[in-house]
Amino acid sequence: MKCDECGGKVVKKDVLFSVYGEELGKFPVEVCTKCGEELFDEATSQKMDEVAKKKGVWGLGAPAKVTQVGSSLAVVINKRIATFLQLQKGKEVYVHPEDKNKLIIDTS
Numbered sequence: 001m002k003c004d005e006c007g008g009k010v011v012k013k014d015v016l017f018s019v020y021g022e023e024l025g026k027f028p029v030e031v032c033t034k035c036g037e038e039l040f041d042e043a044t045s046q047k048m049d050e051v052a053k054k055k056g057v058w059g060l061g062a063p064a065k066v067t068q069v070g071s072s073l074a075v076v077i078n079k080r081i082a083t084f085l086q087l088q089k090g091k092e093v094y095v096h097p098e099d100k101n102k103l104i105i106d107t108s
């Protein structure tokens with residue numbers, strides 16, 4: 001088999017996948033030895049989703065609205081993300097930008 005992207009050689013490999021720091025396990029993937037492109041079939045992708053759902057890490061990313069509190073801004077964190085992070089009202093977190101487009105909320 002050849003890679004669609006670069007024409008390099010594609011080999012089958014078991015690759016460890018994780019989502020939000022939770023390991024989902026190893027899944028069979030076809031990896032290009034030249035460009036590193038990873039390909040997996042629909043069945044594998046469904047299996048990954050199933051494991052992620054079981055572990056409560058499926059679809060945790062969500063749009064959120066910025067609201068105003070006094071002269072500051074607040075971001076509403078939905079319940080699923082709050083549960084995953086064990087965030088509660090009143091907890092102190094450390095907020096800092098990663099770059100001009102990313103905000104990190106460190107809850108540790």
Ligand SMILES: [Zn+2]
Binds near residue numbers: 006007033035037
């Ligand atoms: Zn390639």
